[in-house]
Amino acid sequence: MxxxxxxxxxxxxxxxxxxxxxxxxxxxxxxxxxxxxxxxxxxxxxxxxxxxxxxxxxxxxxTKVILEDYVRFRSAVVPRSVFLTSFLVSSLVILIYLIINHPFSADIFSLVVVFIITIISVYDVARKYKKLKSL
Incomplete structure (x- = not known):
């Protein structure tokens, strides 16, 4: 559409x-x-x-939002990637803080962030393949 x-x-x-x-x-x-x-x-x-x-x-x-990679947030239309980007920027700031102050915690935090990003990416790819098959 x-x-x-x-x-x-x-x-x-x-x-x-x-x-x-x-x-x-x-x-x-x-x-x-x-x-x-x-x-x-x-x-x-x-x-x-x-x-x-x-x-x-x-x-x-x-009545219907058809822009696939965009979402309506309040009265603004923003790319879906803005949420992932804000998560990554926040994670980077936290990671820098942890590396400086708590090196061991930084390793665990990095692992959790990479795990979350992987789950989000796999979900997105699966959703797009499913849509592609339905065409």
């Missing part, structure tokens, strides 16, 4: 995904600098037909 979403429809979808509240057609047109409300309306209709967006009283909202 993500591959099918291109051009203006993709811009509108990503815009709606970032919004905290429902947004109307004219606001979408204005914020995305599109030439007319009818263009927005046309693409919104396509997004509704695809089951990605729905109309509510105050405007339009995203």
């Amino acid at each position: 993500e591959e099918e979403l291109t051009g203006t429809a993709r811009k509108i979808y990503l815009y709606l995904l970032r919004q905290k509240r429902p947004v109307g057609i004219r606001k979408i047109q204005k914020d995305l600098n599109l030439s007319s409300p009818s263009i927005v309306s046309y693409h919104i209709k396509k997004l509704i037909d695809d089951g990605l967006v729905k109309e509510v009283d105050e405007g339009y909202i995203v």
Whole structure:
């Protein structure tokens, strides 16, 4: 589905995904600098037909997140890898501290971190292979 979403429809979808509240057609047109409300309306209709967006009283909202490697975190859309990266950076800081102050603890900590990263990586690869087989 993500591959099918291109051009203006993709811009509108990503815009709606970032919004905290429902947004109307004219606001979408204005914020995305599109030439007319009818263009927005046309693409919104396509997004509704695809089951990605729905109309509510105050405007339009995203009903389905289709960006595979991204997640919605509050009102932001962030790459999934941001969580692993923050874990790795935190682990590195802790590891440096342990190497300086408690060398033996650093070995155990390193082993635990590598184990956790391995589990996460194996899970991610298995999930992607499973999706690949279903295509």
